[in-house]
Amino acid sequence: MSDAFDNLCAHTREIALLNSIESLLDWDARCKLPQEGNAYRTEQQAYVAKLVHEKQIDPRIGQWLEEVQGTDLSADPQSDSATVIREAQRNYDKQTKLPTELVEALTRATNDGQHAWVEARRENDFGKFLPYLETVYRLKREQADAIGYDQCRYDALLDDYEPGEKTTTVRAALEALRQELVPLLEAIQSSGKRPDRSVLTRDYHVECQEAFGLEAARAIGFEFDRGRLDVTHHPFCTEAGPDDCRITTRYDANFFNMAFFGILHEAGHGIYDQGLRKSYYGLGPGHYLSLGIHESQSRMWENQVGRSKPFWDYWYPRAQQQFDSLGDVSQEDFYFAINHVEPSLIRVEADELTYNLHIIIRFELEQALINEEIVPVDLPDAWNAKYKQYLGIEPPTDADGVMQDVHWSAGLVGYFPTYSLGNLYAAQFYHQADKELGGLDELFRRGEFLELKRWAGEKIHQRGRNLTPAELVNEVTGEPLTHSYLMEHLKSKLEPLYGI
């Protein structure tokens, strides 16, 4: 190994260590910090962020990269050394291509934007939010132009969350998905059938929910000697070190779904993080591949596994023991209730099917904004029209419509599609795992979930960033990304339930 390569690795690991400290500060702020401690915590986090930034733009990185480019170390693109180099180059470019003034302007605009969003949403006043949104989008366009792109401007932003992925590919998959989702949703709506959802909103004691959730998370393979579960308002998963993965949830004593499927979801994220190669912690080969691939792991455990019949063949008797409220509920009724599909206004509360339509609407609109095909002032109308068209409902207010998500105010443009990409990847990976492992249903009925974890670990988690998401999907499933496995998954579950 060359000195330059070793220095590059050491320096990148130092950045990762500082980032891991920032993660702990952030986790603590969201889970444990006394109320009055917030102001100083902000100073601590800003200080660490400053240290990270100084290290990220260290010009020595550029010199080390020059020395290692074109050597044997970077020859095989999927090798660990080439991946270390490629990732370091990618990060260095992102940090150094943007003019300092633009970075500062973005920081200000997204800080101000988030504050304005909170207020405007509370007051249901889009006009108040509008100038901030205009500024954010103007700066995001400048950012895309400074970073550069081949085909379309949106590529430069998407790349922040789905490295190497192209807008055209994502658009093709999500467009095909939408064209099949809308008629399926209409058929469900017209079926006249609906489950009794009230069984899910009975008394569910928080302690029992916690015990049951912990048991399930452990069973699917989240390692609690390398992680924890805590309570927060907004659930998340974070890593404060290679053996320190922290997931969170929130409990509603009168709603079963929130905590349980939330825990499966976050545990899925956690299992991905815990499955990364520790020896490459902080470097490309030990880094999660993309937000879409990350989401595929959470969605797979939440939906493909956690909302399946065989899963509940094993867990339902246990759930009935744990919760008195389920004593008189048949497994069939419970299963229908947790799989009910119905158009609704709020993305984060949406079901497995309509969730994707919420995402597709945002994806289409943010592309239009970035390409200046629409202007922010027209956004509420465009939003409402799409909700009418795809979901058949119209938001009564902008607060429950175009202003429901924090993302745009925070400058997260290009982020939304990764949620649905996660659903597509999840279905496609799961289909392959089922084939290779000779039928997962039978394993799940026996309460055996670790085979799937092992499979995903080997095929997905341990591959790190050694290849692009598109290459990974090809490598794992033998074909490119397609919407057909998600549609197959939804149809095979929902058509019998709704008799369509």
Add this chain to the structure above:
Amino acid sequence: MSDAFDNLCAHTREIALLNSIESLLDWDARCKLPQEGNAYRTEQQAYVAKLVHEKQIDPRIGQWLEEVQGTDLSADPQSDSATVIREAQRNYDKQTKLPTELVEALTRATNDGQHAWVEARRENDFGKFLPYLETVYRLKREQADAIGYDQCRYDALLDDYEPGEKTTTVRAALEALRQELVPLLEAIQSSGKRPDRSVLTRDYHVECQEAFGLEAARAIGFEFDRGRLDVTHHPFCTEAGPDDCRITTRYDANFFNMAFFGILHEAGHGIYDQGLRKSYYGLGPGHYLSLGIHESQSRMWENQVGRSKPFWDYWYPRAQQQFDSLGDVSQEDFYFAINHVEPSLIRVEADELTYNLHIIIRFELEQALINEEIVPVDLPDAWNAKYKQYLGIEPPTDADGVMQDVHWSAGLVGYFPTYSLGNLYAAQFYHQADKELGGLDELFRRGEFLELKRWAGEKIHQRGRNLTPAELVNEVTGEPLTHSYLMEHLKSKLEPLYGI
């Protein structure tokens, strides 16, 4: 204000911010960290410690100090500006006076020493520990010589924990204390009276202990919007920011004292930290004065307040409501049980009286070692002889004798006396507060504890490091440190209980 002074403040605050991050990493490691996360956490803590050290020896500090020394800013020694300067000078001297090789040798010796201590203690093999102990003491002598001292070598070490305090003063006070404690203990032993301690080792549900402890901590003034209480094996109090004080305790479901008096103790430390001036966080005027003064605040709430009759006049009916086990126990019997005095082997389990004899033994022995009046190989015999002489008992093993504490293996020489200094300060301060506030007993009987907190805040906490411990005692009580208030406190409580 001069630029040099501003720069000095900003730089010192930066060090404090890094230290506060280190405190959080440490708190988390002791309270929350998943088992396997330890190795990487050690790296994170070492990294922050390295950043702190680099900042502490920054030669610009020396330049700024030169510029501000002798100016108006340092003219009045008790002013805030002079205190900032004095503390910065003190820290800079400590960091720069020691040769790098000595610092490194001490780090190695104390790391190795602690590991060896754990093993030697487990195997009850002092011989195994001996060479490590010899090395630590040799290096501590070198440290004292490098730092320098006027009167005696031990001064240079004591100063790390009790800034500005002199060995002769401490020795005089503790010697006088010992001469009165030993006969008082003998009288108690000969009285033939002893309480029924079994009432304290009944069932005490952990949830009830937690609720009761939280209520008491809140009542004496620990602010939970600026702090938290968690569970650890070794209780402690730490600050992760000016509004983020974290105390810990441990619960034994079959022993009342451990958690309850532990919580009062740590809450006392926390109240001190929360009472420091926030605007000077990280600078001398906002820094706790000394370990002895810190301990005085924990001991005052634990012993002067928490083991007093009036305290339990208010709390005992509440305790009986909370704990079924106290239903048939009279307040008098409970009060005698929590104040029982009896010689025992282990310092951390000792009662309010004999605790000081444990400390005095260590204080005498570590002075003798530093002055080379005895050598480490003779330590077990010297230890056992003193236990016989002062406490009338002899340790059956070195594990429960000379090897019971981690301090010496960790290089903490000069630390022990601060525990008893804390008891002396506590009694002397409390006597003064009682006088000035017109009788605390009556307030306590009504459940009013915040007057004492306010008094200590104004007289002690807000004074920071603007004066020495000796100056503070004089300022607050109008006389120098004396053992007589602690003796008065112990006698007035114990003589009636034991009928002596």
